[in-house]
């Protein structure tokens with residue numbers, strides 16, 4: 460018999476599964492809002508686990524001592540499992556922890572850095588989903604054989620037709636039997652290796668699943684009231700947008716609004732699947748609905764990207780920065796996988812603002828040092844004001860030294876040093 464209940468994809472991020480109490484709250488949300496729905500539940504790594512795994516990986520890869528960090532991560536997951544499951548260890552969690560330990564012990568500095576990163580960092584989602592699936596008494600699904608990607612480690616590019624075929628073959632019958640819990644952020648290559656989809660990629664996973672299975676809606680459960688015009692940890696007087704178009708949301712995410720992963724919106728827009736952003740602390744509150752709608756100009760959105768660096772290239776012979784020079788610079792940036800967030804050129808120099816990564820920057824310098832003199836500043840932030848006005852620009856730029864600024868019709872962006880004293884702006 461066809462189950463006529465509509466399919467909803469729920470996504471729970473790290474904060475919503477940060478400890479046993481959070482997972483009980485998740486269970487409450489699923490039980491109260493999931494009535495009359497088929498639920499496919501996407502879960503991220505618990506709390507700050509992905510950062511911890513990145514640190515662990517970094518230490519292990521570079522041959523440093525990581526035992527203490529591993530012990531912390533192990534104790535944390537065991538502790539949550541014991542708290543939820545009557546004081547006993549969970550066998551599946553235990554097994555994963557042993558696998559993680561083995562993998563760390565066999566890392567070699569000769570193997571591809573990014574490939575090994577994926578094999579390690581993916582444990583966060585595997586562990587979290589084991590715990591959440593059991594807490595919900597739901598089915599646990601390993602998404603890796605289904606979400607097919609290429610070999611672009613740390614940013615796996617999806618093979619859409621294969622993924623859609625896989626999901627349509629596997630999921631409907633599984634969902635008939637009850638709720639299904641699966642990992643955000645992960646995919647798999649044809650050769651069976653794990654890939655990750657880029658930091659904060661679990662939102663994207665939810666959109667991929669919804670697209671391929673033609674879900675009725677996606678709900679992202681967050682620790683904020685919905686899509687806000689700014690991060691309340693950084694800015695005061697934030698405002699919730701009740702309703703936003705896909706287009707507007709894509710732009711905000713592109714500039715770095717941390718609320719939704721930038722790749723999330725397009726698949727949903729293509730199949731006209733609404734995206735609800737709701738608070739896991741107040742699940743009955745309205746939140747934000749992102750869908751195909753018209754609305755008047757939104758209040759200015761403030762977006763901060765931290766950990767930026769500004770790299771300037773000058774041609775050594777004081778010739779102009781030409782198309783040929785730019786081609787070389789862009790090629791090198793692509794090769795070391797540094798994304799340009801903002802760029803500007805003048806007669807003899809060209810500057811880009813990118814995420815700071817010592818490793819990638821070093822590779823970039825290696826490629827370009829001969830042809831250009833290169834200067835760079837680190838410890839910077841990139842601010843974007845979308846739908847700016849004079850007051851909003853004043854609010855952010857007052858008493859700051861701007862290293863670079865740029866304005867288009869709708870956005871005002873600038874780069875400045877990271878504030879040493881964090882206070883709400």
Ligand code: ASP
Pocket residue numbers: 472473503504509510583643644657658659660661662
């Ligand atoms: N756990 C991953 C991260 O922290 C993916 C996600 O949370 O969306 O980046």
Ligand code: MG
Pocket residue numbers: 472473474503659
């Ligand atoms: Mg997260």
